[in-house]
Amino acid sequence: MTRSRILLSTLVFAGLAGAPAVAEEVNVYTTREPGLFAPLAAAFTAETGIKVNTVFVKDGLAERVAAEGAASPADLLMTVDVGNLVDLVDKGVTRPLKSKAVEAAVPANLRAADGSWTALSLRARLVWADKAAAPAAITYEDLADPKWKGKICIRSGQHPYNTALIAAMIAHDGEAKAKAWLAGVKANLAKKPGGGDRDVARDILGGLCEIGVGNSYYVGLMRSGAGGPEQKTWGDGVAVVLPTFVGGGTHVNATGAAIAKNAPNEAAARRLIEYLVSPAGQKVYAEQNFEYPITAGAAVTETIAALGPLKVDGVPLAEIARHRKAASLLVDEVGFDR
């Protein structure tokens, strides 16, 4: 009885005690999936000797940091969507980056003007298609063309990847036109939105639809064979087109980071960000995660390069983030997910 009680309290206290700061370390709160961040953290530790502790959180990152308050161990906050990143800044849980290295490495449209956050890597929102029906070129506007009626697959309009695309459409054409466009896309859907991006590829192969929308790195993951032979057939089975806005470029979203307001290891956090935007960090993003680098001239992998040259749309990420709420409301208004 007593022994089990001692064991119990040991277990509880093991959980209670926070990580003591002995060696140099940095604590990362991230909405990035652990499998995608782990190679970067390992490379950083190998180069600097700084230990990286991570916790992968999905929704509620800002709320968690805010609730932990002054005692929060969080140093670096990382998200997979630029809207969520700006949200962190708006909710007051970050502090300015103040890094000359970041300003030098990252183009101005991919970071906050006031230095509160920076993008770390990019992924493009692409059109995937049945090989027999693949268009040579397509614009995002074309997705509302009635010729695709009953032929488009896409995940939920309320997923941040799609909300950001719709927000970019608002930035280009204004809310009224974006709404009409979204209603047009909705009318073209082959099935109710749902699932993930990869399901779009499978649904095309399954004959449920002819074209769909998905992120670039899934193409890399599938086609490279890194996910196994079955996925390689999915990736190779669909055609991939880089769409553009009429009079613009391809829509990209970013993973990005900001330093936490109460970061106990601010210097280490800044070093981690600077490493991630350095050529060595960008190489890991490109090779392990099949993402587009943010720094001009940095290389992408062969699989991604084979998709053709990417012309990034000119709308600044910060502006896309600003229209996010309106985009999310439009999704409900046109009944996109119904």
Place this chain on the structure above:
Amino acid sequence: MRRLLGSAIAAFDGFALAGLAVAAVALAPIVALALIAAHGGGEVWRHLFTSVVPAATLETGLLALGVGGFVVAVGTASAWLVAAHDFPGRRLLEVALLLPLAFPVYVLAYSWLDLLHPIGPLQTALRSLLGYARPADFRLPDPRSLPGAVLIFGLALYPYVYVAVRTVFLAQMTTLTEAARMLGANGASVFFRVALPLARPAIAAGAALAIMETLNDVGAAEFLSINTLTAAVYSTWVNRGDLPGAAQIALAMLAFVLSLLVVEKWARGDRSYAVIGRASRPLAPRRIDGLAGLGLFALGALPALLGFVVPAAHLVRQASTRLAFAGMPQEILVEIGNTLVAAALATVVAVGLGLVLVGGRRLHPGSRLHRGALRVATLGYAVPGTVLAIGLLVVFGGLDGVIREAVVALGGRPTGLLFSASLTALVVAYVVRFFRLSASKIETGLERLSPSLDQSARTLGRTPFGVLREIHLPLLRPALAGAALLLFVDCMKELPATLLLRPLGFETLATHLYGEAARGTYENGALAALLIVAFGLLPIVVLTRLGRPAPSREATAEGAPA
């Protein structure tokens, strides 16, 4: 008023104290949510009522009705099948029917969708059998639809009803069933006129659990292209950065679910479902052999086959492909340890407290204090996991802040995070979230014991605690086993609160699996999913043995002052 106060004071004892404490902890995150909700204006509702509420309410309602109907029909019928009949393979079936419990709903959904996809194994085989070359030429209806969702949720959740109802059928209606049989009632009329009415509280309790679980789900619903009102909570919060608005919707849903529960209780009235006499003598099942017996077995095996065997086999196949391709993930052993420790701690705490609170209510039949505390303590189950976790974040963070300031004011060094991001936080979250499972199982168990047992024991000089320990505890063994089973398995599967509240670097099998699922690489998570299922099987098997009333215990029941 004074009399009410007087009776409250008279009834105030250790049970009341424990009840109030648990109720306070359970209420804290909901109060925190209400405070968050109060920060917002009402602007979210105009948008919701014009564009979201009509369609989402219809879809939510149809899903809840469908799942409710499915779990009541399948759960009750399968429980009656194995409790009142004896046929070859019955023992096996008794356990097998519980197995879908081991599956998180979204893993079950993923497995079935993968199997049934036009380019998945089943349809590919079917096409080659029928001589079709391409999926475009021939395919089955897409399960990503409302009927598909009803089936998936129903298969995953019917065990809630099965567990609750089986306990009732097994041991607590023996006398009446035998009387009915003696009076010449056939199987069907015994079922419809005796068993079903007596099992009503258990059916309602199990169905309520299943429906609440369905309404709070987000993962499986996304796979299945279903948009419940919970999806509106998420888009309001995550995409529009409007946490107050999201909290308002969540609280409105909570109010709606609670009102449904109240209506059910009210419709049931204050009829007693207790059975007087030898409460725990097992029912003598009707022996059915030959072809009819085989048919019964096949019928009973169907839910277990579809809800467990087929999807589990698919997971095994995927996990082994994955292991061959990428090897064993190194961190998996630590994750198993974390998962088991957190789930076991929460199970012990929740079942213990469940016994104290439900027992306290039982022993003070007229006390509003004891009843109220129990009701409040079970609120957490009716709130989506992430929303509850947000409330808990605020509570733990606030607590840490207060302690820190108090320590500083007393001249000490500022303390760090004591409750936030700790194992304690996780265990508290599980207990708050799943307390209803424990309370509901124990309550239905107790409802079957005649209050005359308590009265006699009190007359013979037992204290309320003595009655609980000496009379209720032994008779409640099956119900407690069932409660522990549901708790443990659900804690292991729990995702949203675990994800948000766990310490830095603390991974469980569920968070590992989600880390893969979130990037769409489900097959990488197949091993973790399989382990969750496997570790869920162990308590299922052990606890069904415990839960079966042993014939030898008849003597104990008779020896008790009845």
